[in-house]
Amino acid sequence: MSEKILEVRNVSKTFPGVQALKDVSLDVHEKEVLALVGENGAGKSTLIKIISGVHKADSGEIYYLGKKVNFKDPTEAIASGISTIHQELNLFEELTVAENIFVGNVKGFSFSKKKAFKVVSELLDSLKFNIRADEKVKNLNTSEKQLVSIAKALFLNARIIIMDEPTATITEYEAERLFEIVKGLKAKGVSVIFISHRLEEIYQIADRVAVLRDGELIGVKHITEVDREELIRMMVGRKIEEMYPKFNRPEKETIFAVENLSVGTFVKNVTFDVRKGEIFGIAGLVGSGKSEIALGIFGHLPANWSKMVLNNNELQPSKNMLEHGIALVPEDRKKMGLVLELDVTKNIVLQNTNEVSRGLHISWKKAKVLASEEVKKYSIKVTSIYQKVKTLSGGNQQKVVLAKVLRKTPRLVMLVEPTRGIDVATKVEVYNIVNRLANEGVGVIFISSELPEILGLCDRVLVMHRGRSMGILDRHELSEERIIKLATGVDD
Ligand SMILES: Nc1ncnc2c1ncn2[C@@H]1O[C@H](COP(=O)(O)OP(=O)(O)OP(=O)(O)O)[C@@H](O)[C@H]1O
Ligand SMILES: [Mg+2]
Known part of the structure; x- marks a missing residue:
């Protein structure tokens, strides 16, 4: 059994009119990929926003490396080694790819555009992302922006990398590359929290999967002990008969x-x-x-x-x-x-x-x-x-x-x-x-x-x-x- 690197204990969070998280407790182990799944609005993003210092929990605690933490903002979380790719990409449209990757990531580093360009070019090359470091982010499409956010999170030597639907805007082909990267991170001792609605991906890369429903933790399973059908049932509370219904009738016209x-x-x-x-x-x-x-x-x-x-x-x-x-x-x-x-x-x-x-x-x-x-x-x-x-x-x-x-x-x-x-x-x-x-x-x-x-x-x-x-x-x-x-x- 691997060590716990992060512990979420009894966390609750209410927004006006909705309790987004109800008494959620969850451990993240060292060197694991922990998938977080659940229906839209189940509370996945809220949970990772609390872990990464974006939101404050109403009650409950977070322990990181054995110590209770209370990040006052995302910068503090990043500095402690928790790096997050959020669902809504937070990039500066008017800045270049290289500048975006450096912004907020580098402290006390005299920023040189030339150096940033070189470092980021190498990073993008090593990831096989086909993006120019000197391109302005506003000229990229959604998927390319997603790749930039991934590169940005990888740029920092994080202990925990949280990815909120990183594959939502890239194709399976590109996702494969991301999974290779995730496996490499794991081998290096990094823990990854991975949110996705694509279950096939969960089975491909996760070690364990945690299911949220209506703000509650329904269960945590080793990926080998839960099949697709059961996972879906845990997520939606019922069985889904037909994943791809098809009853349209094409005509000649x-x-x-x-x-x-x-x-x-x-x-x-x-x-x-x-x-x-x-x-x-x-x-x-x-x-x-x-x-x-x-x-x-x-x-x-x-x-x-x-x-x-x-x-x-x-x-x-x-x-x-x-x-x-x-x-x-x-x-x-x-x-x-x-x-x-x-x-x-x-x-x-x-x-x-x-x-x-x-x-x-x-x-x-x-x-x-x-x-x-x-x-x-x-x-x-x-x-x-x-x-x-x-x-x-x-x-x-x-x-x-x-x-x-x-x-x-x-x-x-x-x-x-x-x-x-x-x-x-x-x-x-x-x-x-x-x-x-x-x-x-x-x-x-x-x-x-x-x-x-x-x-x-x-x-x-x-x-x-x-x-x-x-x-x-x-x-x-x-x-x-x-x-x-x-x-x-x-x-x-
Ligand atoms: N800033 C906010 N103000 C008010 N309500 C919020 C806010 N952020 C989230 N919520 C609500 O909290 C609940 C949980 O939202 P959350 O974004 O965590 O869901 P999610 O599991 O990430 O869903 P999805 O798969 O659609 O991204 C939802 O009902 C949402 O409307
Ligand atoms: Mg979300």
Whole structure:
């Protein structure tokens, strides 16, 4: 039995209207990977924020290296050797990658840009992250930013590294590299607390798994003594019968087609069509251009095409695709999906004002009904429909995006990483919604880095590699291996 490096004892934490943690006690051992799992809003992030000095517990204690600690802020925790990659990435957009990695990590070190660049370049190379140290963070996409945050946490020689959904925004392919790194850290004596909604990852790298439900610790198990089914039951309190429900019926008729789509420098000459009732998948690595396809079609990125047809109408590039019946569930929910400072009701209603207003007057009574319906439909965990979106857990924020975008049934919906950060039970709800949309005759473009859901859900899959289409696979041709080969460009 290895030594305890960290002990959480009887920790409770209440936010206005919700008890996020109830008397949680948990040990972290030396040289272990401890996975922390649970549904959206279960309290995972709150627990690690208490450990890392972001939040104060209402009651309970934390012991680190045998001593009681009371970090007054994250800097103190970092200095003591507890390094955290938070779910909401805290990077400075205007600074370079190298500067971001140095900021807050280096004390009493005369900061030289040249030196920082060199050190960080080497670090990124050794991690095989394909990112330039002198690139400004604002020019990176979400996944690349995630990689920068990982590099930043690794830069410090921490005893404990906490990762809050580090793989949510990177592909399995890149996650593999991260796991190699985690194994290396473990061998060096570092303990890792790892939060993820992807159970296959938990089985791949965790030594033990701790389950939170509604703020309570349900149990801690050695990974070898708990199977997937039991783990899910511990998390959601019931059994899930079908992980990838599929009941859509693709028809022959085409609902959407685009020819020779190019989007900035990201996407070149991509052609595909989507049939009525079909769930059309787009797969590819980070940087392959798969999400840019959606952004280009929607008008968020400059795009052109030789022909685009939706429901027999030819469409020209426009910034107002929503009016033409195209909806986008974006990847970056903070930038494009949500107004964090506003409450849940306003966020849902803002894109659906037609339902609740007459002229310029918004009926807040109607808005209340509408928001309550959506909160129920997507089982969004809120203390009230007037809770500010920024205080929702990560997964629940994503559900608000889905609710507001899908309320007005579009003709074509493009979902970019729609289940990112969403717990297992809710993923199944999202898949059901996607099936239902398809059956209602909506064209569905499903863009995802998670191969299991692509394989489980899609009728055909276009695979992107470096901005180009590597081909479209039919359902009977789909396999993880086939997609990875195309996505990495090794297929000949
Ligand atoms: N700053 C805050 N103010 C008010 N409520 C909060 C705040 N932070 C978290 N909460 C609430 O505490 C509960 C636990 O949230 P937490 O973020 O810990 O969940 P989580 O397990 O990390 O979920 P997810 O998987 O969605 O990230 C939720 O009900 C959330 O809305
Ligand atoms: Mg969280």
